[in-house]
Amino acid sequence: MSSHVTTGVYDLAYAPYALGDALTFCMNVSVRAAENESDGIDLYVAVDPSRPGPKFQPFVTPHSYVNFLDDLSPAFFCVDRLRSIKLVRSRPMLHLFLLRDWIERRPMWPSFINQLNQRIDYISHKRINAYWYQNKSLPWLRAPLGYEGFARKFRAEYCPNKFMVAAHIRHSAMSANPANTYRDSSYPEWLSFFSRAVTQFPDTIFLVLGGYSEWPRSLLRLPNVIVPRRLGFRTGQELALVAGADLFMGTSSGFSTMAMFCGVPYVITKIEHLFARYAEVDVGARHYPFGREDQILHWHSEDCGTLLLWLQEIRQILKARKSS
Amino acid sequence: MSKNVPAPRSRSSLLWKTLNYMLRVLGGLRFVPFSAVFLCLGSVVRFLQLRYARRLGICVKLDGASVAMLPTLLFTLSREREELAYAPLDCHFQFSTTPDGGELCSLFSTLLVVTEVRSISFYFHQEAFIKDERLLRSRAERASGPAQIVKEGGVIGPISLQPFTLPTAANRDAETLLKRAYGPAIIICDNTASSNVVVLMSIIDAHPFVRIAHLKKTISLRKEDMPLGQWGLTSYDQLAILRSSDCYIGPLDSFGIAATLLQMPRIIVTSDREDGIKFRIEPDFSSLVDNTPSDSSVDVIAYVRKLSTAEFRQ
Numbered sequence: 001m002s003s004h005v006t007t008g009v010y011d012l013a014y015a016p017y018a019l020g021d022a023l024t025f026c027m028n029v030s031v032r033a034a035e036n037e038s039d040g041i042d043l044y045v046a047v048d049p050s051r052p053g054p055k056f057q058p059f060v061t062p063h064s065y066v067n068f069l070d071d072l073s074p075a076f077f078c079v080d081r082l083r084s085i086k087l088v089r090s091r092p093m094l095h096l097f098l099l100r101d102w103i104e105r106r107p108m109w110p111s112f113i114n115q116l117n118q119r120i121d122y123i124s125h126k127r128i129n130a131y132w133y134q135n136k137s138l139p140w141l142r143a144p145l146g147y148e149g150f151a152r153k154f155r156a157e158y159c160p161n162k163f164m165v166a167a168h169i170r171h172s173a174m175s176a177n178p179a180n181t182y183r184d185s186s187y188p189e190w191l192s193f194f195s196r197a198v199t200q201f202p203d204t205i206f207l208v209l210g211g212y213s214e215w216p217r218s219l220l221r222l223p224n225v226i227v228p229r230r231l232g233f234r235t236g237q238e239l240a241l242v243a244g245a246d247l248f249m250g251t252s253s254g255f256s257t258m259a260m261f262c263g264v265p266y267v268i269t270k271i272e273h274l275f276a277r278y279a280e281v282d283v284g285a286r287h288y289p290f291g292r293e294d295q296i297l298h299w300h301s302e303d304c305g306t307l308l309l310w311l312q313e314i315r316q317i318l319k320a321r322k323s324s
Numbered sequence: 325m326s327k328n329v330p331a332p333r334s335r336s337s338l339l340w341k342t343l344n345y346m347l348r349v350l351g352g353l354r355f356v357p358f359s360a361v362f363l364c365l366g367s368v369v370r371f372l373q374l375r376y377a378r379r380l381g382i383c384v385k386l387d388g389a390s391v392a393m394l395p396t397l398l399f400t401l402s403r404e405r406e407e408l409a410y411a412p413l414d415c416h417f418q419f420s421t422t423p424d425g426g427e428l429c430s431l432f433s434t435l436l437v438v439t440e441v442r443s444i445s446f447y448f449h450q451e452a453f454i455k456d457e458r459l460l461r462s463r464a465e466r467a468s469g470p471a472q473i474v475k476e477g478g479v480i481g482p483i484s485l486q487p488f489t490l491p492t493a494a495n496r497d498a499e500t501l502l503k504r505a506y507g508p509a510i511i512i513c514d515n516t517a518s519s520n521v522v523v524l525m526s527i528i529d530a531h532p533f534v535r536i537a538h539l540k541k542t543i544s545l546r547k548e549d550m551p552l553g554q555w556g557l558t559s560y561d562q563l564a565i566l567r568s569s570d571c572y573i574g575p576l577d578s579f580g581i582a583a584t585l586l587q588m589p590r591i592i593v594t595s596d597r598e599d600g601i602k603f604r605i606e607p608d609f610s611s612l613v614d615n616t617p618s619d620s621s622v623d624v625i626a627y628v629r630k631l632s633t634a635e636f637r638q
Contacts, residue, residue, distance in 0.1 A: 042452060049439075063493075064491050066491050067558065070436060074429060077428070082448060084452040084453070084456070085445070087432070087436070087443060087444045088443045089441070089442050089443060090443065093442065097456075145422065146422060146423050148422075176493070230542075230555075231542060232540060232554065234559075236426075
C-alpha cells in the first residue's frame with residue numbers, strides 16, 4: 001500500500017532552531033513530495049521540553065525554547081500543499097504517528113531510518129539540485145499560510161507605486177545570542193547604500209527585516225527605509241514580505257533562504273565559502289544551479305558601490321523583462 | 325572550593341544510552357538487519373508506553389473566526405486540567421477555510437505557553453483530521469475515556485484558573501522595563517483599537533498619574549505612555565508586560581484571556597467602535613459568564629478608583 005501524502009519531521013532534538021535551516025528543510029520536504037507526486041504534506045515539529053535544543057545550541061534551554069520555537073514556527077507554514085502541521089512535545093506520541101506513517105509507506109523526509117539515527121540534512125541542496133536538473137522547475141515555497149495577501153496590503157498602505165526591496169543585514173553580534181559573528185555584514189556600508197539610494201533611486205523603498213536589536217538607530221532617520229518590526233509585525237509577516245517583494249538584498253541568512261526558495265529576484269552577499277560544497281557550486285559562482293540572471297550570489301563582503309551597481313543591474317533586467 | 329560532583333546515573337539511563345549508541349553505530353554502518361531489530365523492539369516499548377500514558381484528546385473544529393474560539397478552548401483546558409489532575413492535553417484544530425495568518429500564529433503562541441499542552445495540531449484538510457482523530461481517539465478511549473469534542477458556544481462553568489509559563493527572559497525584561505520606566509506607578513495595559521479612546525480618556529482624566537502601556541498602538545495618547553506597538557516585541561514580551569502591569573483593558577482576545585488566566589483586574593471591551601462601546605468589568609471570573617455588560621464609562625472610572633485607591637493618591 002503506498003500513500004499520496006508525504007511526511008516531514010523536524011525534530012528539534014537534533015535539528016537547529018534556525019530560520020534558514022527550517023526553510024531548507026521545508027524545501028526538501030516539498031521536493032520529496034513532488035518526486036512522489038504527493039497530494040499533500042503532513043509536517044511534524046517535535047520538541048522535548050526537558051531537553052529542547054540540539055547539542056550545538058546550548059543556549060536553548062527549557063526556560064527559553066518557547067521563544068525560539070515561536071519565532072521559528074512561521075517557516076513551517078511556508079510549505080505549499082500543507083495538509084496538517086503538528087507540534088508534538090511528547091516523544092511516544094510522535095513515534096505513534098511515525099509508526100503509522102511508516103506502515104502506510106508514506107514518503108518521508110528525513111527517512112525513517114535517519115530519524116532513528118537522529119540524522120537530518122538541513123543544509124545541503126543536493127536533492128533540490130537533482131530535482132531541478134531533472135525537471136527544470138522546483139516546488140517553490142510561498143508566503144506563510146494566512147499571510148498570502150499581506151505583502152499586497154502592506155505595499156498599498158506603506159509604499160504605493162514604489163519598488164519594494166526587502167533587505168536583511170545580518171548582525172548577530174547585536175543579538176541576544178551572538179553566533180558566527182564573522183558572517184555579519186558591515187552596517188556602515190549598508191547605511192551609506194541606503195543614503196545614496198535616496199537620490200539615485202527615489203522610487204525605491206527598503207524594508208529592513210530581522211531582530212529588533214540588530215539594526216542601528218540611525219536607520220530610522222532615513223526616509224526610504226521602513227522597519228516592519230516597528231509597525232508591530234513579526235517573522236510571519238516578514239517572510240510574506242520577502243515573498244511579495246520586488247527584490248531581496250541581504251546577507252546570507254534565514255531571510256535570504258526564503259528569497260532563494262520562493263523565486264523572487266535576489267542579491268545574497270557574504271556567503272560562507274564552506275557552504276559552496278553543500279550548494280554544489282564553486283566558490284565565486286554567480287548563480288545557484290536553479291538561479292536566474294536576476295538572482296545573484298556574492299561570496300565576499302559587500303560595499304556601498306557594489307550594492308548600488310547590483311540594484312541598478314537588477315532593475316534594468318526587470319524593466320527589460322517587463323517591456324518584453 | 326566545592327567540586328562539581330556528577331549526578332549518579334541510573335541503570336536504566338545507562339542501558340538506554342548504550343542501546344542508543346549501538347543503534348547509531350549500526351545505522352552509521354548501514355547495518356540494516358540489526359537496525360530493524362532495534363526498530364521493532366523500540367516500537368513495542370513505545371506502544372507499551374502509549375498504552376499506559378494518561379491521555380486526553382481535545383478536538384476543536386473551527387470555521388472562519390478562530391480567535392473567537394480561543395476563550396472557550398482555554399477555559400475548557402483549565403477545567404479539564406483540574407479534573408484530570410494536570411493530565412497532558414492534545415489540541416487539534418480543523419480549519420475548513422484558510423485562517424488568517426495572524427490568528428494562526430496567535431493561537432499557536434498562546435497554546436505553546438500552556439505547559440500541559442502536549443501537542444498542537446492544525447489541519448487544513450478534512451481527511452488528515454479524520455485519520456488522526458481516529459488514531460488518537462482509540463488511544464484516548466483505552467487510557468482515559470472518550471476524547472472530548474469542544475464546539476463553539478460550549479458551556480463554561482466556574483473554574484479554577486491556572487497561570488501559564490512564559491519564557492523567563494520575557495518575564496525578566498518586562499519587569500525590569502516597567503520598574504525603570506514607571507517605578508511604583510499604576511500601569512494599565514491597553515489593548516483597545518486605535519479608534520476607541522473614550523474609555524481610556526475617561527480613565528486618564530480621572531487619574532492623570534496612571535501610566536498606560538499600549539500593547540498594539542504605535543502612537544500613544546500622551547508622551548509619558550508607552551507605544552509598545554512600535555517596539556518590536558514578541559507576543560511573549562507583550563504577555564510578560566501584561567503580567568507585570570496592574571490592570572488590563574481590551575477585548576477578550578489572547579491578551580484578554582491571559583489577563584483572565586492571571587486573575588488580573590480587567591475591563592473587557594466588547595466593541596471597538598467608538599459609538600457603540602460595551603464593556604464588562606471583571607474583578608472575578610463569575611462576571612465573565614454574565615452577559616449583561618455595563619454601558620456607562622462612569623462604571624469604569626469607579627472601578628479603577630476601587631482597584632487601588634491608595635496608590636492613585638500619589
